[in-house]
Amino acid sequence: MNNTNKDDNLENNQDFIREIISKDLSDGKYKRIITRFPPEPNGYMHIGHAKSAFVNFSIASENNGKCNLRFDDTNPSKEEEEFIHAFQNDLKWLGFDYGNKVHYSSDYFDQLYSYAVKLIEMRLAYVCDLNQDEIREYRGTLTTKGKNSPYRDRTIEENLDLFEQMKNGKFKNGTRVLRAKIDMSSGNLNLRDPVIYRIMNIIHHRTGDKWCIYPTYDFAHGQSDSLEKITHSICTVEFEDHRPLYNWFIDKLNIYPSRQIEFARLNISGTMMSKRQLSELVLSNMVNGWDDPRMPTISGMRRRGYPSEAILDFCKRTSITKRTNLVDLSLLEHCVRENLNKSAYRVMAVLNPIKVVIKNYSNDSFEEIDALNNPEDPAMGSRKVPFSREIYIEREDFAEIPPPKFHRLTIGKEVRLRYAYIVKCVDVIKDEKGEVIEIHCEYDENSRGGKPADGRKVRGTIHWVSALKSSRAEIRIYDKLISEKEFDEENSDNMELNPNSIKVLKNCPIEISLENASEGIHYQFERLGYYILDSQDTKSGSLVFNRTVSLRDSWAKKSSFNLK
RNA sequence: UGGGGAUUGGUCUAGUGGUAGGACAACAGACUCUGGAUCUGUAAGCCGAGGUUCGAAUCCUCGAUCCCCAGCCA
Numbered sequence: 001m002n003n004t005n006k007d008d009n010l011e012n013n014q015d016f017i018r019e020i021i022s023k024d025l026s027d028g029k030y031k032r033i034i035t036r037f038p039p040e041p042n043g044y045m046h047i048g049h050a051k052s053a054f055v056n057f058s059i060a061s062e063n064n065g066k067c068n069l070r071f072d073d074t075n076p077s078k079e080e081e082e083f084i085h086a087f088q089n090d091l092k093w094l095g096f097d098y099g100n101k102v103h104y105s106s107d108y109f110d111q112l113y114s115y116a117v118k119l120i121e122m123r124l125a126y127v128c129d130l131n132q133d134e135i136r137e138y139r140g141t142l143t144t145k146g147k148n149s150p151y152r153d154r155t156i157e158e159n160l161d162l163f164e165q166m167k168n169g170k171f172k173n174g175t176r177v178l179r180a181k182i183d184m185s186s187g188n189l190n191l192r193d194p195v196i197y198r199i200m201n202i203i204h205h206r207t208g209d210k211w212c213i214y215p216t217y218d219f220a221h222g223q224s225d226s227l228e229k230i231t232h233s234i235c236t237v238e239f240e241d242h243r244p245l246y247n248w249f250i251d252k253l254n255i256y257p258s259r260q261i262e263f264a265r266l267n268i269s270g271t272m273m274s275k276r277q278l279s280e281l282v283l284s285n286m287v288n289g290w291d292d293p294r295m296p297t298i299s300g301m302r303r304r305g306y307p308s309e310a311i312l313d314f315c316k317r318t319s320i321t322k323r324t325n326l327v328d329l330s331l332l333e334h335c336v337r338e339n340l341n342k343s344a345y346r347v348m349a350v351l352n353p354i355k356v357v358i359k360n361y362s363n364d365s366f367e368e369i370d371a372l373n374n375p376e377d378p379a380m381g382s383r384k385v386p387f388s389r390e391i392y393i394e395r396e397d398f399a400e401i402p403p404p405k406f407h408r409l410t411i412g413k414e415v416r417l418r419y420a421y422i423v424k425c426v427d428v429i430k431d432e433k434g435e436v437i438e439i440h441c442e443y444d445e446n447s448r449g450g451k452p453a454d455g456r457k458v459r460g461t462i463h464w465v466s467a468l469k470s471s472r473a474e475i476r477i478y479d480k481l482i483s484e485k486e487f488d489e490e491n492s493d494n495m496e497l498n499p500n501s502i503k504v505l506k507n508c509p510i511e512i513s514l515e516n517a518s519e520g521i522h523y524q525f526e527r528l529g530y531y532i533l534d535s536q537d538t539k540s541g542s543l544v545f546n547r548t549v550s551l552r553d554s555w556a557k558k559s560s561f562n563l564k
Numbered sequence: 565u566g567g568g569g570a571u572u573g574g575u576c577u578a579g580u581g582g583u584a585g586g587a588c589a590a591c592a593g594a595c596u597c598u599g600g601a602u603c604u605g606u607a608a609g610c611c612g613a614g615g616u617u618c619g620a621a622u623c624c625u626c627g628a629u630c631c632c633c634a635g636c637c638a
Binding site for chain 1: 590
């Protein structure tokens with residue numbers, strides 16, 4: 001019984017946010033939980049967003065509540081329609097249900113404007129004529145207090161009039177702002193009379209030219225939460241010191257009290273998660289668009305072949321805390337492999353081919369060998385793979401002078417060609433430089449299917465592709481985007497990609513059944529890794545495969561011989 | 565004497581005064597027609613110093629280190 005309890009506890013482990021919510025529910029504070037996922041449409045959705053969406057959507061659904069998708073579109077200078085569509089597409093692909101209503105902060109521009117007027121009327125906001133530099137000067141520094149703006153004590157009437165003129169486009173960009181009147185001596189800089197409306201003569205993607213003043217994040221986010229009756233507004237820790245401001249507006253405006261709760265953002269080794277850096281990669285063409293398979297974007301991962309279930313599983317495994325973290329990429333890859341191992345079709349392809357001639361096999365014929373589509377799941381059936389006198393194998397699978405414990409092909413030794421025959425290497429042919437260019441073997445005709453008739457053990461099994469009857473493909477191998485473990489956010493000189501982040505192999509022999517490969521199907525190239533057809537660059541007759549992730553390779557690690 | 569947050573094996577995390585547990589990574593072995601998968605095992609941790617207590621990762625005190633904040637970005 002103790003054991004049972006212990007197991008239950010382990011499974012029901014609650015993070016601190018779920019604890020808060022459970023308590024709020026049991027205290028009767030709320031009847032129904034409403035969360036929100038509030039991306040700014042200024043880039044594509046990435047795995048960090050996915051984590052946040054996962055937290056918000058799953059907490060809502062666990063409690064029979066709902067989660068609103070809300071685009072935080074208060075800054076028309078950065079936001080674009082394209083990103084809104086892309087986000088919705090990615091969200092759907094991941095399986096998040098945001099119902100049929102999409103919310104926008106811009107839905108509340110009218111309401112927000114009247115909140116601002118209300119604040120002015122309460123003497124809690126004022127129009128400030130200081131320019132940007134002056135505002136910064138007056139704000140003080142981290143260790144010194146700020147001082148009051150000379151415009152802080154304008155009359156309500158004057159403020160109302162000026163604010164209306166701001167709205168009516170009477171002033172140029174940057175000449176005036178509306179500020180909340182709080183406390184210029186606060187230790188929290190967010191409370192030193194924060195700007196809540198700024199003049200921007202820019203067309204908004206949804207409201208067009210209706211507005212030339214736009215609310216800032218601080219003035220829009222909390223009130224939008226409140227208007228949607230969001231019970232728990234979950235965001236990342238860098239907003240922690242905005243919370244007093246968030247609460248200040250709710251309090252002064254006397255509106256529905258949403259509660260902001262912060263948790264640490266997700267970081268993954270070998271990649272970067274900042275929207276700024278990611279868009280820089282795209283804009284500078286350092287990568288090939290937002291859906292470049294090396295990108296940590298959802299569209300990049302999809303194109304690379306990461307299944308949505310694996311991404312969700314990863315989000316679930318990286319739990320919710322406030323600590324700064326750097327999750328090892330290997331956890332994500334583990335989730336991907338675990339998912340794909342069960343579902344991917346096995347096929348054979350050779351990345352670095354060398355020709356093998358089977359001297360005692362008839363020259364002019366080929367035969368069809370049965371091969372399992374997935375040994376993990378016999379229900380996935382089998383297929384025919386053509387076998388012939390000339391085949392390709394992986395260069396790494398042959399060694400003239402084998403290192404210790406080498407279970408592959410070497411002169412005088414036997415190896416099994418997967419699903420086909422046992423072959424023994426009898427000779428090699430070298431070029432002028434002494435490099436092996438062709439391997440000569442003899443096959444055991446009584447080992448069809450890979451089973452020697454006399455039952456002898458053959459330790460090594462290698463993959464192969466018929467030279468007579470096969471196809472060709474371009475294969476793209478990816479590695480981590482950046483080589484440094486972490487790198488400086490602000491220093492863009494540091495934006496150096498891992499030079500090996502992509503490797504393109506052309507004209508690789510692949511099993512002929514792959515000519516019918518279709519988009520979105522996951523394949524395991526046996527002994528190599530998981531691959532998927534590239535959705536952008538595959539044309540009929542010219543196949544391009546992306547490596548999703550390699551198979552774990554305990555030999556490569558062990559063997560200094562094989563180190564690349 | 566600015567404000568806010570955090571600190572458990574290499575990494576992520578559980579623990580809420582009573583044997584520090586899990587996952588990833590690593591290592592060793594078993595098994596195997598994928599050196600895959602699977603299985604078994606090994607190593608590895610409470611930031612530090614005091615205190616309270618029969619007993620402290622947990623409570624108290626002092627200290628250390630790291631992260632965030634000086635956008636009219638979010």
